[in-house]
Amino acid sequence: MQDKFCPDTLVNAHIKALEIYETGKPIEETAREMGIDPESIIKLASNENPLGPSPKAVEAMKAAVGRAHLYPDGGGYYLRKGIADKCGLAIENIVLGNGSNEIIELLGHAFLHPGAEVVVAEHAFVVYKLMAQLFGASCVEVPDPGFRHDLPAMLRAITPRTRLVMVANPNNPTGTLVSAEEIDAFVRNLPPHVIAVFDEAYYEFVAQPADCLQYVKEGKAVVVMRTFSKSQGLAGLRVGYGMMPASIARWLHSSRQPFNVNAVAQAGALASLQDGEHQKKTALTVADGRRFLESAFQEMGLEFVPSNANFILVKVGSGRELFKKLLAKGVIVRAMDAYKLPAWVRVTVGTRPQNERLIAEMRATNCKL
Ligand SMILES: Cc1ncc(COP(=O)(O)O)c(C=O)c1O
CATH class of the missing domain: 3.90.1150.10 (Aspartate Aminotransferase, domain 1)
Known part of the structure; x- marks a missing residue:
């Protein structure tokens, strides 16, 4: 039996x-x-x-609902193009996610494995730790005096097993920022086996944000994540995106489901992006x-x-x-x-x-x- x-x-x-x-x-x-x-x-x-949400996004979503019998554009062409144009990048630099949480997960799929390490600040957005655990990787938590990421200490925490260093800027739940100068020194000193991920979910609320996209344009091992859930008012749609060199993006595309962002979400996000x-x-x-x-x-x-x-x-x-x-x-x-x-x-x-x-x-x- x-x-x-x-x-x-x-x-x-x-x-x-x-x-x-x-x-x-x-x-x-x-x-x-x-x-x-x-x-x-x-x-x-x-x-x-x-x-x-933006009233323009609501209109676009209503129109998209009538076409819900069709699968979405799995490549998310128009939304990726809209983001790329706005940010001065190419469509090959953009990966869409079911929320920016999915971008974190795709980074895990592509780059984490048991024994790998992810470096985070002690009071960083907790999903980084959960995603590391999901892939059997370990999370190295670096003290953040005054609730600010200590980027030099995070650099020192990198080992040969490190694959990702996560920097939430501003961080959730602390709301603190690291400066453009601190970021620059950090990126310039990253060893070649590590990807730096700047999570800019709250970018639009920062008075004078640091320009992390410059590193993507230079082809550095940098991913910048943003989302439609916060200032764009579309949290219920689940749309986020990562901006990165095409050489990284291709592996995230390999890791994602073919239709990871639905058609109504793509339409709403694109209209929202254009509603300044x-x-x-x-x-x-x-x-x-x-x-x-x-x-x-x-x-x-x-x-x-x-x-x-x-x-x-x-x-x-x-x-x-x-x-x-x-x-x-x-x-x-x-x-x-x-x-x-x-x-x-x-x-x-x-x-x-x-x-x-x-x-x-x-x-x-x-x-x-
Ligand atoms: C710092 C940070 N990153 C990412 C996310 C994920 O946002 P979403 O998956 O809705 O794009 C959040 C949500 O609260 C957040 O605070």
């Missing part, structure tokens, strides 16, 4: 050890659990665009909201990390407790236990009314240390 089938004994060890990524709590789930009207809930937990007005409005809303929240935190005597993105990391005593208290009031923020920061929450910058409500609810919970 066959023994009872037991997947737990068969699953790969590195998958067994994998922690599950905790997403921002969805509005619908919160409404169900708390018994409150979803319309009254505000979500400031996943760094989404509080203005929503919406992007300008978003940047102004975020800059204004960031000032409002940071000065409110200052008044409340709360420590926070000055941010270059559309979110702020703020120290509140117990992040998990505050998360629960705010949830009961219909305000969703993000506790930071997964980043080993149990005293902190990360709040997304919302519209002025959303920011005012967040601050009013935080004051009401008396969350001061």
